[in-house]
Amino acid sequence: ETGVTQTPRHLVMGMTNKKSLKCEQHLGHNAMYWYKQSAKKPLELMFVYNFKEQTENNSVPSRFSPECPNSSHLFLHLHTLQPEDSALYLCASSPLGYEKLFFGSGTQLSVL
Amino acid sequence: AQKVTQAQTEISVVEKEDVTLDCVYETRDTTYYLFWYKQPPSGELVFLIRRNSFDEQNEISGRYSWNFQKSTSSFNFTITASQVVDSAVYFCALSEGGDNYGQNFVFGPGTRLSVLP
Numbered sequence: 517e518t519g520v521t522q523t524p525r526h527l528v529m530g531m532t533n534k535k536s537l538k539c540e541q542h543l544g545h546n547a548m549y550w551y552k553q554s555a556k557k558p559l560e561l562m563f564v565y566n567f568k569e570q571t572e573n574n575s576v577p578s579r580f581s582p583e584c585p586n587s588s589h590l591f592l593h594l595h596t597l598q599p600e601d602s603a604l605y606l607c608a609s610s611p612l613g614y615e616k617l618f619f620g621s622g623t624q625l626s627v628l
Numbered sequence: 629a630q631k632v633t634q635a636q637t638e639i640s641v642v643e644k645e646d647v648t649l650d651c652v653y654e655t656r657d658t659t660y661y662l663f664w665y666k667q668p669p670s671g672e673l674v675f676l677i678r679r680n681s682f683d684e685q686n687e688i689s690g691r692y693s694w695n696f697q698k699s700t701s702s703f704n705f706t707i708t709a710s711q712v713v714d715s716a717v718y719f720c721a722l723s724e725g726g727d728n729y730g731q732n733f734v735f736g737p738g739t740r741l742s743v744l745p
Contacts, residue, residue: 556737557737558735558736558737558738559719559735561733604671606671606672606673608673616663616675616678617673617675617733618675619665619672619673619674620672621670621671621672622671622672624671
C-alpha cells in the first residue's frame with residue numbers, strides 16, 4: 517500500500533467515448549503527476565500539479581484534460597482518444613522537494 | 629538536458645545467480661538525485677533507493693547493493709542470490725531538483741529482469 521490509489525485498474529473504451537481516470541493520495545503531498553507508459557518507451561511525464569496549480573504540460577494533446585480539485589485528488593479526462601493512446605497511465609505524488617515519487621498501480625487503458 | 633540510459637533491455641538469470649543492472653546518466657548540474665524503482669507485474673513503481681550527488685558511498689540493503697561512480701556517471705544496481713520474486717522491470721531515474729521538483733525527473737527505458745526457477 518503506497519497511499520496512491522488509482523481507479524479503474526483497467527479501462528477499455530471506443531474512440532468516441534468519454535471517460536475519466538481518478539487518482540487519490542492520502543500522503544499529504546503537495547504535488548501530483550500523470551505519467552504515460554507505453555510499450556517499449558520510457559515513462560513520459562504528461563502533467564504536473566503543485567498545490568493544485570498546473571505547472572507542466574509536456575505538449576500533451578488536448579484530448580487529455582487533467583483536473584486537480586484539491587491536493588489529494590487528480591483526474592485525467594479522456595475524450596476522442598486514438599488507438600495509439602493505449603498505455604498504462606500512472607499517477608504519482610511527491611512531498612515538497614525532489615525526494616521521491618510515490619506511484620499508484622496505474623490504469624491500463626485500451627482504445628479500440 | 630539530463631538523460632538516463634539503461635543499455636540492458638532484458639536480462640534472464642537462473643535463481644540464486646547474481647545480476648547487475650547498469651545505469652548511466654547525463655546531467656550538467658552538480659546537485660542531483662539518482663533513483664531506482666522496481667515495477668512488478670502489478671504495475672506500480674516501487675521506490676528502492678535514492679542517492680544524492682554528494683554521497684558516493686556504496687549502499688547495501690539485504691540482497692540489493694548500489695554502486696555510484698561519478699567519474700563514470702554510473703549508478704549500477706546488483707541483486708545478489710536472485711529470486712523469482714525479483715522478476716520485474718527496473719527503472720533508473722535522475723532528478724536535478726530545483727524549484728520545479730518532480731518536473732525534472734527523467735526515467736531510463738527500464739531493464740526487464742526475469743529470474744527463472
